[in-house]
Amino acid sequence: MEPVRWGILSTARIGRMKVVPGMMKSSLCAITAVASRSAASAEAMAGELGIPKAYDSYEALLADPDVEAIYNPLPNHLHVPLTLKAAAAGKHVLCEKPIAITAQEAGQLEDASSQVLIAEAFMVRHHPQWQQARDLIRQGGVGEVRAIQVLFSYFNADPSNIRNKADIGGGGLLDIGCYAVVAGRYFFEAEPTRAVVLTDFDPAMAIDRTTSALMDFGAGRQLIFTVSTQMVPYQRVQILGTKGRIEIEIPFNAPPDQPTRILVDDGSVHGGRSARTIEFPALDQYQLQGEAFARAVRGAEPLGYGIQDALMNMRILDALRRSAEAASWQRI
Template sequence: MQPVRWGILSTAKIGRIKVVPGMMKSPLCDVAAVASRDEASARAMAGELGIAKAYGSYEALLADPEIEAIYNPLPNHLHVPMTLAAAAAGKHVLCEKPIAITADEAEQLRQAGSQVLIAEAFMVRHHPQWQRARELIRSGEIGDLRSIQVIFSYFNADPGNIRNNADIGGGGLLDIGCYAVVAGRYFFDAEPVRVVTLMDRDPAFGVDRTTSALMDFGAGRQLAFTVSTQSAPYQRIQILGTKGRIEIEIPFNAPPDSPTRLFVDDGSMHGTRSARAIDFPVVDQYRLQGEAFSRVIRGAAPLDYGLEDAVLNMRILDALQRSEASSAWEKVS
């Protein structure tokens, strides 16, 4: 397959440290250019990673006729505007999560999405550990799926960090709560019907620093999650069925340079004594994500998670936000 020529919209840390190096491992992804509003920053990243072109403006990158696809890791409030700009320039877009700040904002992408491919960058759905866990659920390995529990946390009290800026879409729900929502939709193979939320907001930043929620997927199926931007770093997914459970040890930040594993446990012994491990070889989920989107661009695979999926995810996040204000269950509309 002819590699897709990619342009990187900004020198954001997530792109520089994780996504772009992963994509550059793949013969399907030709990362050909990077842009920043500061040309020196673009040149520095290009030099560090071996990218041929560096632009001092986003517009210059979008005007490059050789670039076919854009990866957009800009701050949340720029996801929709710059994705629209890229689409207007005829570029396909892989946009970092969350694709927007609200569902209404995400809806603005629909017309553009009829002209180019637009997808939200949830790399976890491309990792073999997530795919294997869903295979086990579908096979009936753990019986009927009843409950999913997600915890995801890190500590970041830096006032200069964009995640602590409420005006541009900061806070734990949009940054990492979106992963819990995706986990529920992915493993239940369903959409939640109602949600309820409890948030604790940082008194100085105004962003939610700890958010917990309960999501009702109908037929007795529940997802409970806690995410925090000011707690000890930790992450885990527990998937509970009528005959057993699945535990994903490092569900979100799966390392690109060491094996991963999940556990399957029939609960016959307390603790983890009856759990068996399923090991996965070293993979880079960002490489897999870039390859998957590149194949879609070349017509070699369908787009499994496109714009409609992203809008649905934002509707759930909106309902979680409404629940904080109403202190009540909110329907997902």
Template sequence: MTKTVNWGVLSTALIGREKVIPAMQKGTVSRVTAIASRDLATAQRTAGALGIPKAYGSYEELLADPDIQAIYNPLPNHLHVPWTIKALEAGKHVLCEKPIALDTAEARTLLAARDRSGLIVAEAFMVRYTPWWQRVRALVREGRLGEVHAIQTAFTYFLDDPTNIRNMAGIGGGGLMDIGCYAIATARYIYGAEPLKVSGLIDRDPTMGTDRLTSAVMQFPTGHLTFTCSTQLAPHQRVTVMGTKARVEVMIPFNAPPDAPCRIVIDDGEALDGSGAVAETFAVADQYTLQGDAVSRAILGEFPLEFPLEDAAANMRVIDAVFRSAESGAWETP
């Protein structure tokens, strides 16, 4: 009989209800067995809709459940570290939404708590578990693109509702924390290295105070990352990895559909109209299912966690450097 991990979910957050929980329920070794809200009726309603056996009216009750081995934490950014630490203290492993913390100092407190507990904490960058992103990294490592010296990333959407948590500056809202973090994480994933220095430019919403438009340039040991993210532009996503022999484009790099194939496009540039490009199409796969099972298998001891909490702290250091650079107007070192 296959061993499984029993997961509990802290809160009825939208991303959990609509994306992560249904996906994890399709997993081979992941079981979502409980959900908690600060309102019992809300928890019960969500549990009923999603077929989750247990509902709790407080997060503390969920953490006290001895049958739960791991916690998925999709709370707002300012609650990532406090409740992840509480989960660790209750003896639970944790998969926490990104970004892992509000800043590097807070990430360090989480690292210390993880070390004390001896448990697993993973940051929920689901894209790195997908076959299309793994293929891009393989193309780079195999030399199919030649020497990779540039990555360009765009990630934008339009959301100007001041009541949405993504637009609340005091709790870690804004474009860089919400979506710019993906550009940084995937560049670090592809280069297999940390940036040496960072230059950032930020435009803040005059009312909400959040960064509504952030662009950055980063120098890695072998190349550059340039990215733009925005919470107030027409929706767009694209990553282009450029080498001396060819480039590869990830067509829907971040919000990959769970019910349709995904594509990458490889182009050696011989035909500037793109007619020489070759597309690779991947079978339908839900990136949240893949992520959930990967973390569950690490919890079960089947293999080490590929992206431990140290990776999340490193990503946080780069985010902090972008913010510092936007304030100082100078290059900053993560």
């Protein structure tokens, strides 16, 4: 398969340190250009990673006829505007999560998605540890799944960091709460019907720094999560069924250079001592994500998660924010 030629919008850390290096490992992805509003920044990243072309504006990159697909890791408030510009230029777009700040804003992408491929970059769904866990659920390995618990936290109190700027879509819910939502949807293979939330806001920066939620997926299925941008770094997914439990140890930031594992426990011995381990070799989930998108661009396989999936994520996140404001259950 001919590799898809990619352009990178911005020199954002997530792209420079994780996504682009992962994609560059693949024969299906050719990173041909990077753009920044600063020529020096674009040239520095191009030199660091060996990218052939560096542009001093996003518009110049979008005008490059050699670029077929765009990776958009810009700040949240620029996800939709630049994705629309890329689509208008005939480029397919893999946009960093969250794809928008609100569902209404994300809706602007629907028409464009009929002309080019547009997807939200949830790399976790491409990792074998997630896929194996879901296969076990489908096979009845833990009985009927009744509850999923997600914890995801890190500490970042820097007021200059874009994640701490409320006016451009900062805060923990949009940044990492979206992963908890995706976990519930992925493992239940269903959509939630209602949710209730408790949120603590940073008094100086006005961003949601800690959010806990209870989400009803119907048929007795519940997702419970806590995410925080000002707590000790930690992450875990627990999937509890009527006959067993699956634990994903590093569900979101799976290291690309070390093996990962999930634990499958029938609960016969307290303390998890009856759990068996399924180990996965070191691999890069960003590489797998880029390859899946590239195959979709070439028509080798359909895009697993397109714009409608992203719109549902945003509708759920909207409902969670409404619940935080109203201090009550909200329908989704």
